[in-house]
Amino acid sequence: MRENQVGPNRRSFLRNAGLAGVGATALGALGVAPAQADTADTAGKSSGRWNPDGDSLQFTVAIMPDTQYLYWGSQNSINPEPQEASFRYVIENSGTPNNNIVFMAHLGDVTQDADVTSFQAVDKTFKILDKANVAYSVLAGNHDVSGDDTRGDTPYLDAMGPQRFKGQKSFVGSDASGYNTAHTFHAAGRDWLLLAMDWRTSAAGFAWANQVIKAHPKLPVILTCHEIVAPTYGDEVYPYESGDPENNAAITSYGQTVWDQLIKNNDQIFLTLNGHYWPSGRVTKKNTAGNDVHLHITNYQNRYMSGGGMLRLYHFDLERNTIDVETISPWILEKDPAKRNRLEVMESRLTTAVDRFSMPFDFEQRFSGFIPVKTRAARGANKVLLPGTLAYWRFDGNHAAPNSPVTTTQKVKDLSGNGNDLTLASVPGTIPGALTWSDDHHPDQPGHASLRFVGGKNPLHGAYLTTAAKAALNTEQFKKGYTIETFVKIPRDWDGGNNGNMPVLVRRGAAGDAGKHGKNTDPKEPVAQLMTTNNGRELQFNCYPLSQTYPTTNWSHGMPEDQWWHLAVVNDGHHTTAYIESAPVADNPSTDSVGIASLGLTWLLGGHEYGGAIDNVFHGWIGDVRIVNRALRPNEFMTQ
Structure with a gap:
């Protein structure tokens, strides 16, 4: 029958x-619920009780x-x-x-x-x-x-x-x-x-x-x-x-x-x-x-x-x-x-x-058609300016309409009050619109806006932002630690050959000029650079500390395109840990790392310098950026 x-x-x-923030259960490399071991149950009839967890984000x-x-x-x-x-x-x-x-x-x-x-x-x-x-x-x-x-x-x-x-x-x-x-x-x-x-x-x-x-x-x-x-x-x-x-x-x-x-x-x-x-x-x-x-x-x-x-x-x-x-x-x-x-x-x-x-x-x-999505409201700068904040840049406020170009007459104010304002700089020959204001943002970002960079290295093109020559941040050495945070989104048209090793935040000044040498040292690279690397789109933070002549480097897993990511680099005065979405990455070196070397030169947002010349510009979106002179806990990050 x-x-x-x-x-x-x-x-x-x-x-x-x-x-939000409840931990996920690992379900296996293939994304399918893991099979349990085929072992005998010798308990006989159940003596258990019905007690499901109604709050867990994983249920069956x-x-x-x-x-x-x-x-x-x-x-x-x-x-x-x-x-x-x-x-x-x-x-x-x-x-x-x-x-x-x-x-x-x-x-x-x-x-x-x-x-x-x-x-x-x-x-x-x-x-x-x-x-x-x-x-x-x-x-x-x-x-x-x-x-x-x-x-x-x-x-x-x-x-x-x-x-x-x-x-x-x-x-x-x-x-x-x-x-x-x-x-x-x-x-x-x-x-x-x-x-x-x-x-x-x-x-x-x-x-x-x-x-x-x-x-x-x-x-x-x-x-x-x-x-x-x-x-x-x-x-x-x-x-x-x-x-x-x-x-x-x-x-x-x-x-x-x-x-x-x-x-x-x-x-x-x-x-x-x-x-x-x-x-x-x-x-x-x-x-x-x-x-x-x-x-x-x-x-x-x-x-x-x-x-x-x-x-x-x-x-x-x-x-x-x-x-x-x-x-x-x-x-x-x-x-x-x-x-x-x-x-x-x-x-x-x-x-x-x-x-x-x-x-x-x-x-x-x-x-969403019957449970309307309540987006998280923007938070004012006063909610983000923790003690020790040296610089805080965001891209909302009274700048310009979304999709309009960033101009040389516009400044991105440093909301920390320390005067580290950002202004426009461009690769010669770059057309207007290579850097625009955007209302796109990470869902947990304090400011509901970002900058859209259209840059690359083959051929070199694009626009970026820079601190002024006498900005206080330029000489900061971070001897007691630091936290650098930002939000990025990589577009679908990202290409490893044109956009690989693209810069998010860079401290200018060649490592060789700062007296750096030894293993893994490139004397022409900048003394500190937060960037996304070649085809894997990994986060990399390469830093020449005060404590030795060679760099320490943090590496992450790949970050898929067309998705916002919160990035953080935290140094406690001796060791540096990188985070993506508040989760520590795999390659966080145990090498002692105190401070960041400085030649008193400017910081670049979205621009990269090699041997004293710009050689790459970011491609994608960058949201709020905050630099603090101490180590923050993940529950103090801008996503919280």
């Missing part, structure tokens, strides 16, 4: 939830599709053990760092025959969840009921109807029929809504569901239903593979009804999950608002032991803007690996492209 197959701006969102929704062959009471075939194992897994993995299961949804076909004896066994098994106060939902499939939700009383409704959920805090309510239910769960500091819809929903059922969504206008919605999409590939042999794992399903005739009546005009619905058909697959459709809706089918009833109570785990990560998906059989994973049979070895984890994958998902952008 098989089903018919068918033929061929993030951080402000987190801040609004009160969670567990999905259980068609378990029908485990409950075939009319054939005297009842085998609850696989489902019991999955329920234990759900309970024991609530609140754990790698899973944090906050909700479980069953996709229907709970039984094979809709027999009273089948549902008596189902009722007993689901009491495992009830006793642990697990938040979960169940819906009816075509093997549980017939007709639409106006069918009246059934063994399914008697066992799994809304009365079962009335003690749950997550239960919102049901429609008049009792076959359509609504649930909420708390995750990532906010509530989410899940609808569990009947096998065939009537007009009244759809009207109820639309009203539930309307009554919760700011909640993201997951829609579960037994049938919406079906696979467009596959045969009777597994494992299944697809040429296009991201587009291998199609909406069915009834699924089109669900789309038209419920999904397309409700922008809050971002993910739908259904069983019924196999093999698993997915497709993405645009709703009326022009946003993606991800429609997934997951079903393993045709696999070993009717799927063995398999779980599809949707790992939401709001810091990484990713949903990682994996498929496991807790029933098999509980067993001693040495005692598993051949099929159990094969079926413990499903790892084909349709069963284990990652979905990039910009939560802030996708939900």
Whole structure:
């Protein structure tokens, strides 16, 4: 009895939830939720308790599709053990760092025959969840009921109807029929809504569901239903593979009804999950608002032991803007690996492209239509001028309109009050517009503006800014430490050959003229330079300190283009640490480094000097810049 197959701006969102700055869980080099070791669980029945972390930015929704062959009471075939194992897994993995299961949804076909004896066994098994106060939902499939939700009383409704959920805090309510239910769960500091819809929903059922969504206008919605999409590939042999794992399903005739009546005009619905058909697959459709809706089918009833109570785990990560998906059989994973049979070895984890994958998902952008993004307000200079600030430059205020050129008559004032103002300088022959004012900025930047540099070295062109010849900053030696901070964005047209080793902030003066020599010394390079290096777009801070004749250099990982980054270099009087987005980079030398050598020459913002002559100009955006004469802690950075 098989089903018919068918033929061929993030951080402000987190801040609004009160969670900015919470640490992310490492999920592996490939960005997919890491597999746990296949070791036996000798604890037997769960003694754990349901205790998910509702504030963590990483959480999991567990999905259980068609378990029908485990409950075939009319054939005297009842085998609850696989489902019991999955329920234990759900309970024991609530609140754990790698899973944090906050909700479980069953996709229907709970039984094979809709027999009273089948549902008596189902009722007993689901009491495992009830006793642990697990938040979960169940819906009816075509093997549980017939007709639409106006069918009246059934063994399914008697066992799994809304009365079962009335003690749950997550239960919102049901429609008049009792076959359509609504649930909420708390995750990532906010509530989410899940609808569990009947096998065939009537007009009244759809009207109820639309009203539930309307009554919760700011909640993201997951829609579960037994049938919406079906696979467009596959045969009777597994494992299944697809040429296009991201587009291998199609909406069915009834699924089109669900789309038209419920999904397309409700922008809050971002993910739908259904069983019924196999093999698993997915497709993405645009709703009326022009946003993606991800429609997934997951079903393993045709696999070993009717799927063995398999779980599809949707790992939401709001810091990484990713949903990682994996498929496991807790029933098999509980067993001693040495005692598993051949099929159990094969079926413990499903790892084909349709069963284990990652979905990039910009939560802030996708939900912005019903959860408006509250951008962080600009902060005045007085909020940023910490004790010891020697220079602070920002590019908002009364300069000029965005996209207009920076001119020689305009000054960028040093808001620290120390007189280190910046003025325009250009490579000969550079056309106007090579340096412009911009309103683009890092979301956590105090000033909501930046400078857009269009520079390069092959051929040399561009404009930059410089301190005056007698600026106090020129002679500062930073003997007790320093912190240099700024914000940068590298454009998509950045080219390693033309823009590599481009300067962010440079202290003029050749190292050789400052008496520097020894290992890694280039006598023509400047005494201090903060820049992005060749093809990898890494942060590099190369500095000739007062304490020795050779430089110390901090190197970072690569910084992707078209994204704002906060950069910081902190010296505590002896050692220098570089940070990107308040995270220390890998290559921070332990070499003693006291102060910064000075020849009393100017500082350049966006310009680089070699052998006394300009040889490169920055290409991209530079935001606020602050220089402090002491080491700051990350919680004192301009992003805080």
